[in-house]
Amino acid sequence: xxxxxxxxxxxxxxxxxxxxxxxxxxxxxxxxxxxxxxxxxxxxxxxxxxxxxxxxxxxxxxxxxxxxxxxxxxxxxxxxxxxxxxxxxxxxxxxxxxxxxxxxxxxxxxxxxxxxxxxxxxxxxxxxxxxxxxxxxxxxxxxxxxxxxxxxxxxxxxxxxxxxxxxxxxxxxxxxxxxxxxxxxxxxxxxxxxxxxxxxxxxxxxxxxxxxxxxxxxxxxxxxxxxxxxxxxxxxxxxxxxxxxxxxxxxxxxxxxxxxxxxxxxxxxxxxxxxxxxxxxxxxxxxxxxxxxxxxxxxxxxxxxxxxxxxxxxxxxxxxxxxxxxxxxxxxxxxxxxxxxxxxxxxxxxxxxxxxxxxxxxxxxxxxxxxxxxxxxxxxxxxxxxxxxxxxxxxxxxxxxxxxx
Numbered sequence: 001x002x003x004x005x006x007x008x009x010x011x012x013x014x015x016x017x018x019x020x021x022x023x024x025x026x027x028x029x030x031x032x033x034x035x036x037x038x039x040x041x042x043x044x045x046x047x048x049x050x051x052x053x054x055x056x057x058x059x060x061x062x063x064x065x066x067x068x069x070x071x072x073x074x075x076x077x078x079x080x081x082x083x084x085x086x087x088x089x090x091x092x093x094x095x096x097x098x099x100x101x102x103x104x105x106x107x108x109x110x111x112x113x114x115x116x117x118x119x120x121x122x123x124x125x126x127x128x129x130x131x132x133x134x135x136x137x138x139x140x141x142x143x144x145x146x147x148x149x150x151x152x153x154x155x156x157x158x159x160x161x162x163x164x165x166x167x168x169x170x171x172x173x174x175x176x177x178x179x180x181x182x183x184x185x186x187x188x189x190x191x192x193x194x195x196x197x198x199x200x201x202x203x204x205x206x207x208x209x210x211x212x213x214x215x216x217x218x219x220x221x222x223x224x225x226x227x228x229x230x231x232x233x234x235x236x237x238x239x240x241x242x243x244x245x246x247x248x249x250x251x252x253x254x255x256x257x258x259x260x261x262x263x264x265x266x267x268x269x270x271x272x273x274x275x276x277x278x279x280x281x282x283x284x285x286x287x288x289x290x291x292x293x294x295x296x297x298x299x300x301x302x303x304x305x306x307x308x309x310x311x312x313x314x315x316x317x318x319x320x321x322x323x324x325x326x327x328x329x330x331x332x333x334x335x336x337x338x339x340x341x342x343x344x345x346x347x348x349x350x351x352x353x354x355x356x357x358x359x360x361x362x363x364x365x366x367x368x369x370x371x372x373x374x375x376x377x378x379x380x381x382x383x384x385x386x387x388x389x390x391x392x393x394x395x396x397x398x399x400x401x402x403x404x405x
Contacts, residue, residue: 001052002190004383010189011383019383020057022390027058029393030113034064036076036122039285040253041223042185042312043119043141046385049188053386064109066123072101074259076122082151083121084143084227084307090150098125106130115393118162127161135163135400137392141185142309143330144172164396168310168331179399181392184334185310186385187319187376193288194319197296205293209251211279216246216359219298221291221313222305223252224265224282229304229327231271232348234278236304239352244359247277251294253285295320299365300358301342304351308332315380318342318372323365325354335380341372 008016031054035043047063054061068076075094082088106129116136118124127136138159144152144167152174159165159176166181167173173180187194206213218237222228230250237248250268253261265282272278283290295301301317303326310331317324318341326332328344336342343354358365 002049002188004053004056006190007381007383010377011381015383015387019387019390022387022394023057023059026390026393029059029115029397031059031061031115031117031393032064032109032111032113033061033117033119034066034109034123034126035119036066036068036073038065042310045188045191045193045312046185046382047119049191049382050385050389053382054389057390066101066105066126067108068101068105068122069097070259071097073122077259079121079151079155080142081227082148083155085146085148087148088151090154095154102126102129115397121155124155124158128158132161135396136161137164137166137396138162139166139183140172140309141168142172143307144174145169145330163400164392166392169334172309172330179395181395183385183388183392184331184380185312185315186380186382187312187315188382189319191288193292194316195292197289197293201289202293202297205290206297209279209281209290209294211249211281211294212247212277213297215277216244216299217249217297218246218300218302218355219249219251219294219317220302220304221251221294221316222303224261224268226260226264227305227307229306230264230268233302233304233351234268234271234275235348236351236355237278238275239349240355240359241277244356246299246355246359247279249279249281249294249298251279251281251283251291253283253287291316292320295322298322300325300355302351302355303327303332304345304348305329305332311335315376318369319376319380321369321373323358323368324372325351325358335375337375341368341375 037044051061051063078088102125106126111130114134119139164179166183220233272280295317301322301324303311303314305327308330314324314326314332314335324342326336328346336344345351
């Protein structure tokens with residue numbers, strides 16, 4: 001596992017000094033964070049890297065994962081979709097199952113802590129099942145800008161029980177009676193998914209996955225999720241392929257808390273069936289090196305999301321020095337600046353246009369790649385996430401203590 005000092009060549013000594021200064025008064029803090037999956041998805045990736053760094057700083061940090069039934073995860077996936085604007089039916093039976101799973105999980109964990117941080121809707125109801133003896137924070141990673149009314153009406157009473165909420169963008173925040181904070185997700189530049197790779201390592205992965213290197217590569221890496229619009233990416237590729245020799249790679253997997261993944265994956269395979277130069281690759285959760293090599297070997301990174309809390313695959317692509325074309329939604333808009341490090345698009349036709357535009361301009365792709373990497377280095381690396389979490393811990397615990405003085 002990497003140590004904090006390993007980041008010094010990337011972020012500089014001043015950033016590390018600030019982190020250590022912020023952590024000094026928090027040593028010994030008993031910190032519990034809970035989400036819904038150990039593998040798959042950006043939240044698990046962040047926690048896997050962040051929790052050990054908190055422990056290195058002297059914070060007694062633990063990461064737990066809730067367990068649930070298939071009905072529970074089907075319902076929470078529906079809630080996720082509804083909070084991002086899709087019409088979903090929420091039944092009384094589903095709500096009863098949600099509450100039952102919260103009760104069961106509440107008995108599994110030790111909540112005798114100094115601070116509790118809960119991620120997203122799946123474990124949000126835990127707070128209603130246990131005595132609250134310390135501040136609780138709810139961290140929302142999804143796009144809450146236009147939620148289905150019934151979904152937010154279901155979740156809001158739980159969220160109001162928290163002492164603070166954290167959102168990714170101002171447009172995701174809601175009218176709540178407690179303080180709200182903004183923290184963007186980040187990537188770890190030293191992880192297997194983001195570390196530097198040799199040409200030999202990149203070529204080896206492409207060879208193992210049977211993807212050619214004799215033509216430009218368009219790549220979208222993401223969970224097989226309808227909000228990532230993989231079918232729209234295939235449609236755009238068909239438009240491009242009529243005029244330009246290139247290939248499309250759609251690579252990713254599913255998260256354990258996402259029961260829709262297998263269905264979307266099958267839809268993608270059926271849509272791509274018979275199309276030339278389209279490569280669908282289902283990757284294991286531990287395929288970080290493969291993802292890294294695919295991104296570094298690609299010419300253009302795509303993330304045509306229809307809703308997006310942040311989009312760490314955009315961050316990853318920028319860090320690899322690639323131009324990124326993404327949907328003009330959510331956190332993608334906080335990362336891609338038109339003509340600077342890529343383009344944001346509103347349609348399949350727009351995606352096809354900018355792909356063709358960039359494929360014919362290699363020097364522009366190089367400049368955009370350089371710009372994108374600098375942007376990530378300055379804003380979206382895990383050291384900044386660590387610093388923001390430490391400041392959040394200070395703010396929430398100080399407020400908790402002052403209200404009880």
